[in-house]
Amino acid sequence: MREKPVIRFERFVLDNGLRVIAAHDPAAPVVAVNLWYNVGSRNEREGRTGFAHLFEHMMFQGSQHVPENAHFALIEKVGGSLNGSTWLDRTNYFETLPSHHLELGLWLESDRLGWLLPAMTQEKLDNQRDVVKNERRWRVDNQPYGDWDEQIQEMMYPPDHPYHHSVIGSMADLDAATLEDVEAFFRTYYTPNNAVLTVAGDFDPAALPALVDRYFGEIPPGPPIPPLPGRTQLDPLLGEEIRRVVEQDVALPRVYTAYRIPPYGDSAFHAAAVAAHMLGEGKGSLLYRRLIRTGLAQDVVAYAFPIVVGAAILVTWTTAMPGVDVNVLETALLDAIGELRTASDADVTRAVRMLEASRLRDLQRLDERADTLSMFTMLFDEPDRINTEIERIRAVTTKDIRSFAERYFGENNRGVLQYLPRPS
Amino acid sequence: MSTFDRAVAPAPAPIREFRFPRINRRTLDNGMTVLHAAHGSAPIVTILFIADAGAVREGNTRAGLAELTANLLETGTADRDAQQIAVELETLGAQLETTVGWDAASLSLTVPTEHAPTALAVLADIVLRPAFITSEFERLRQEQVGQIIRRRQDPRLLASDVAGRFFYTPASPYARPLIGTEQTVRSLGQHDVEAFYHERYGPRTAALLLVGDVDDALLDAVNVAFGAWTAAAKPGHDVETGPAADRRIVHIVDRPGSVQSELRIGHVGLARHSPDYFPVTVMNAILGGLFTSRLNLNLREKHGFTYGARSAFAFRRYPGPFLIQAAVANDVTARAVEETLREVHALRDHGATEDEVTAARDFITGIQPLELQTTEQLAARLAEIVTFGLPDDYFDHFRRGINDVTPDDVRRVARQHIHPDRLAVVVVGCATDVEKPLRDLDIGPVEIHRIND
Numbered sequence: 001m002r003e004k005p006v007i008r009f010e011r012f013v014l015d016n017g018l019r020v021i022a023a024h025d026p027a028a029p030v031v032a033v034n035l036w037y038n039v040g041s042r043n044e045r046e047g048r049t050g051f052a053h054l055f056e057h058m059m060f061q062g063s064q065h066v067p068e069n070a071h072f073a074l075i076e077k078v079g080g081s082l083n084g085s086t087w088l089d090r091t092n093y094f095e096t097l098p099s100h101h102l103e104l105g106l107w108l109e110s111d112r113l114g115w116l117l118p119a120m121t122q123e124k125l126d127n128q129r130d131v132v133k134n135e136r137r138w139r140v141d142n143q144p145y146g147d148w149d150e151q152i153q154e155m156m157y158p159p160d161h162p163y164h165h166s167v168i169g170s171m172a173d174l175d176a177a178t179l180e181d182v183e184a185f186f187r188t189y190y191t192p193n194n195a196v197l198t199v200a201g202d203f204d205p206a207a208l209p210a211l212v213d214r215y216f217g218e219i220p221p222g223p224p225i226p227p228l229p230g231r232t233q234l235d236p237l238l239g240e241e242i243r244r245v246v247e248q249d250v251a252l253p254r255v256y257t258a259y260r261i262p263p264y265g266d267s268a269f270h271a272a273a274v275a276a277h278m279l280g281e282g283k284g285s286l287l288y289r290r291l292i293r294t295g296l297a298q299d300v301v302a303y304a305f306p307i308v309v310g311a312a313i314l315v316t317w318t319t320a321m322p323g324v325d326v327n328v329l330e331t332a333l334l335d336a337i338g339e340l341r342t343a344s345d346a347d348v349t350r351a352v353r354m355l356e357a358s359r360l361r362d363l364q365r366l367d368e369r370a371d372t373l374s375m376f377t378m379l380f381d382e383p384d385r386i387n388t389e390i391e392r393i394r395a396v397t398t399k400d401i402r403s404f405a406e407r408y409f410g411e412n413n414r415g416v417l418q419y420l421p422r423p424s
Numbered sequence: 425m426s427t428f429d430r431a432v433a434p435a436p437a438p439i440r441e442f443r444f445p446r447i448n449r450r451t452l453d454n455g456m457t458v459l460h461a462a463h464g465s466a467p468i469v470t471i472l473f474i475a476d477a478g479a480v481r482e483g484n485t486r487a488g489l490a491e492l493t494a495n496l497l498e499t500g501t502a503d504r505d506a507q508q509i510a511v512e513l514e515t516l517g518a519q520l521e522t523t524v525g526w527d528a529a530s531l532s533l534t535v536p537t538e539h540a541p542t543a544l545a546v547l548a549d550i551v552l553r554p555a556f557i558t559s560e561f562e563r564l565r566q567e568q569v570g571q572i573i574r575r576r577q578d579p580r581l582l583a584s585d586v587a588g589r590f591f592y593t594p595a596s597p598y599a600r601p602l603i604g605t606e607q608t609v610r611s612l613g614q615h616d617v618e619a620f621y622h623e624r625y626g627p628r629t630a631a632l633l634l635v636g637d638v639d640d641a642l643l644d645a646v647n648v649a650f651g652a653w654t655a656a657a658k659p660g661h662d663v664e665t666g667p668a669a670d671r672r673i674v675h676i677v678d679r680p681g682s683v684q685s686e687l688r689i690g691h692v693g694l695a696r697h698s699p700d701y702f703p704v705t706v707m708n709a710i711l712g713g714l715f716t717s718r719l720n721l722n723l724r725e726k727h728g729f730t731y732g733a734r735s736a737f738a739f740r741r742y743p744g745p746f747l748i749q750a751a752v753a754n755d756v757t758a759r760a761v762e763e764t765l766r767e768v769h770a771l772r773d774h775g776a777t778e779d780e781v782t783a784a785r786d787f788i789t790g791i792q793p794l795e796l797q798t799t800e801q802l803a804a805r806l807a808e809i810v811t812f813g814l815p816d817d818y819f820d821h822f823r824r825g826i827n828d829v830t831p832d833d834v835r836r837v838a839r840q841h842i843h844p845d846r847l848a849v850v851v852v853g854c855a856t857d858v859e860k861p862l863r864d865l866d867i868g869p870v871e872i873h874r875i876n877d
Contacts, residue, residue: 079789
């Protein structure tokens, strides 16, 4: 057995509160820069759903010292790649660069954290509002089953919980967003003390702290971050079965199930991650065996959302083969999930081995390494989870899976969402 | 704290040289090619089997056969059934991926080094000794029909599937979807699959690629696994790739209720072997290959018509399409088409600036090491060498090929390979909303199609 690779890193904190992780690996002349801001759709106030994501778009529109369109142009012309993304708990920004251009990444990221507002205009906001509305059409409104996450979040979280609404938000709320909202959101959440910066790959480790301080050090800290809106506490179980049927322009019925599970970071979440792999990952999985090999379905998915506020959810879905009745499919899906109560050692081992191997594959990429380090630092103040999390996954036993399934995969803790073709 | 001028972008540090990994070649006694390359420090190996069994080889009446054949391989051998194969590989930490393209079919997996020889043996069993079990054949054929039905309902996939029919003559395989049509797939029999397998899968028309933590034990295992394979696959024939029309036509594929139009605008493009591969690659980056390309800056950042616009030349063994794509709101569909044509004309008539050409070249050469971070990424480059018969040192010279491209080259290839008056303008969207404005543009005849036409 070969030695398992360990990701090594240093950590330090600037005077303004910016947490920094430096993971040196000079194997290739490549470096990844990654910033997590502790703000996502969960922080949005009523009437402003979708705003955290719209704001993410505004971060690419230039800042005081970076002209409009220059952010993308400067990185592309040195052969770098870049993007940002918004989710329930966080917003991240990242670029991967040929390593001799590391400073370019630090300069661009620090300028929009320190000097965004002087470059903000109504015209830029209106343009990106149109872009984001087209993103919503593309992802949700013009896509079969495209609103599934909106439906599931509404079903699984009460109206006053921060996860009740989706990341993309509503068209009406996007229309309502103003420049004043941009300014207030920036001043509240885009502060060094609400961010983690990770640099991974090829750089001079001795010089990095001074380099980061040069670009980020003079940005003043912001005020304390306000608490999340609404009610964040949830009962561990849903207490009922919640059902929805949606008729849409889809060709084939699809069934989703969602179960309330402990939040990411809870020690029980590792069993959820293994259970999701047992259910839906690979052609040896339970759902593939029971639904696809039997000719009932043409796809299966199972995913445990790694989210931290109150409770997470484990979601599965499957799409019917032509001619298969939606209720037959639903029964088969629920029965297959129920089989976890009598899970076998072999099925648990298969899932754990797949998780181990996919970690090795994923961490080859510096952007993935940097994003994982930022995440564990932001969520748990424990970057070393990048190395230790897999040990906790390996420690999950068949007995753990059985009792997890017994507790969480019951009728009183699930949402069931059916999509049916609209009658013509 | 040092003071410095924030208004000036920082200068780069001294560049660290990047070399493309060394590629090693050997040929087994039965004629099968083996390429291998070391990569990174992760204790894993990517194993990729690739055969000249892509969709261009299947014949137009049997569209979808290449896909069905490749997918059937892992559903049973003399010694293992489908479930055993999946569980055995996945318990090793390997997940088998079957990919069928126009030019090739491949089966690949990435596995921890210690299990690589075992995974290789299972892969060889799948490729060399498929059992072609009738119940599995019928299940997979039905699954493929189900996918075709779903693709019709999804505007993005529908647009990509139908575009070829408006770009290429009906005699061309590129005129129809790679996955086949409901009619052709339903008509496939198990004998078609078995015949295609015997015609197309053999050691002389296949290769095995190994990337990552490759050791001698694994290389020895290759000989054991594939050395005795004696199947005699047939050589392939060239295929038709002529255009569908010799003038510009607007094709509206009506999808009532659509809130966006999926645009696919293009025509027949170039083969991978085109001597203009490098200048066309640079030219396309400027037109629509980058975020800061002309099309995306215009349609997205200036007008807000779309979430994103891009263009590409699909360099295949035979001339693949030149294709511009974007999803745009209904009420701006005609204006988006107009702006797209404006950009195409501008590049063709005036070429690109020195700065644009430099930026595009530097992007394409600079991003090379970023796109070789994983064993899978390097294996894909090796597959390109095998599929297109490129020399083993091709990527060592790739940067020079790009760096030699001048603004004059870009102007020349734009004029030579982009034909605005022959573009097929395919719009998958709500005809009620978009037909009149598209007619008013007066850029060519407008034809309306129904989805099932």
